[in-house]
Amino acid sequence: MTDSECVEFLQWCLPTLHLRWRGFRKVRRQVCKRINHRLQGLGLPNAAAYRAYLEDHPNEWATLDTLCWINISRFYRDRKVFEQLEDCVLPQLAQRVITRADSEIRCWSAGCAAGEESYTLAIIWRNCFATQFPLLRLRIVATDIDPIAIRRAERGCYRPSSAKDLPSAWRAQAFVAIAGELCLKDEYRSSVTFMLQDIRQCAPEGLFDLILCRNLVFTYFDETLQRKTMQGLSDRLAPGGALIIGNLESLPDGAWGLAPWFTRAGVYEKPVESQLH
Ligand SMILES: C[S@@+](CC[C@H](N)C(=O)[O-])C[C@H]1O[C@@H](n2cnc3c(N)ncnc32)[C@H](O)[C@@H]1O
Numbered sequence: 001m002t003d004s005e006c007v008e009f010l011q012w013c014l015p016t017l018h019l020r021w022r023g024f025r026k027v028r029r030q031v032c033k034r035i036n037h038r039l040q041g042l043g044l045p046n047a048a049a050y051r052a053y054l055e056d057h058p059n060e061w062a063t064l065d066t067l068c069w070i071n072i073s074r075f076y077r078d079r080k081v082f083e084q085l086e087d088c089v090l091p092q093l094a095q096r097v098i099t100r101a102d103s104e105i106r107c108w109s110a111g112c113a114a115g116e117e118s119y120t121l122a123i124i125w126r127n128c129f130a131t132q133f134p135l136l137r138l139r140i141v142a143t144d145i146d147p148i149a150i151r152r153a154e155r156g157c158y159r160p161s162s163a164k165d166l167p168s169a170w171r172a173q174a175f176v177a178i179a180g181e182l183c184l185k186d187e188y189r190s191s192v193t194f195m196l197q198d199i200r201q202c203a204p205e206g207l208f209d210l211i212l213c214r215n216l217v218f219t220y221f222d223e224t225l226q227r228k229t230m231q232g233l234s235d236r237l238a239p240g241g242a243l244i245i246g247n248l249e250s251l252p253d254g255a256w257g258l259a260p261w262f263t264r265a266g267v268y269e270k271p272v273e274s275q276l277h
Pocket residue numbers: 069070071072073074077110111112113114117143144145146149197198199200213214215216
């Protein structure tokens with residue numbers, strides 16, 4: 001399948017999966033490569049044949065969905081977001097948790113890939129706040145639909161390039177080099193729990209003080225699915241909690257009961273007053 005055939009195919013199939021072409025335009029080569037591989041496996045000559053196959057075999061749509069999981073991530077991705085977390089969001093969340101006489105800041109990394117985002121958060125907490133707030137724990141639940149990503153996350157070892165954006169002192173503190181990989185030390189892993197979950201179907205139990213949902217829902221999902229998922233995210237956010245979305249993403253129109261935390265888009269907070277409603 002050529003690039004233009006694949007583009008046409010994606011523009012045809014993505015709406016059925018409630019995904020949007022705009023999100024896939026730049027990363028389509030990765031998806032097209034997988035689709036071509038699938039065509040070979042099925043012995044099909046081209047996109048038209050695969051369309052016909054999908055029409056005759058409705059179960060194939062679930063396989064096609066898996067071919068559209070984009071798992072690009074890295075530690076400290078979008079440095080500014082993590083600087084805002086360190087400078088403002090985490091210290092304020094810590095104070096709010098202390099005010100409600102709790103000892104745990106609960107975080108959810110939704111669409112966590114191989115754990116780069118969740119472990120970045122664990123590194124920031126341990127290196128910048130653990131001494132300042134000795135009685136507080138940062139607990140992170142990290143979910144992803146891809147079982148291979150979850151296994152990699154649980155293993156906690158990475159190619160050095162995926163940690164290249166981390167401040168070098170943190171990299172040196174948090175990892176040990178083993179056979180050409182960087183493996184996280186246990187003390188940075190113990191606060192993170194990984195779960196295999198489809199965000200379209202479910203969310204982890206309980207309320208969260210911090211939800212990171214970056215480069216998934218608001219990039220790849222279509223408007224209808226974004227709204228449905230956004231409702232789930234907003235329901236899971238504790239009063240006074242923060243939602244962080246990707247740098248180039250925006251929330252779907254709607255009254256989500258959130259206010260921008262900064263003038264720069266991407267960080268939202270749920271006002272404490274919403275506890276009353
Ligand atoms: C592009 S990565 C983003 C990783 C990380 N949040 C970041 O910004 O670096 C998107 C992740 O979402 C996962 N994903 C895709 N569809 C999903 C779904 N329906 N439910 C949960 N995770 C999903 C993919 O497997 C992939 O690991």
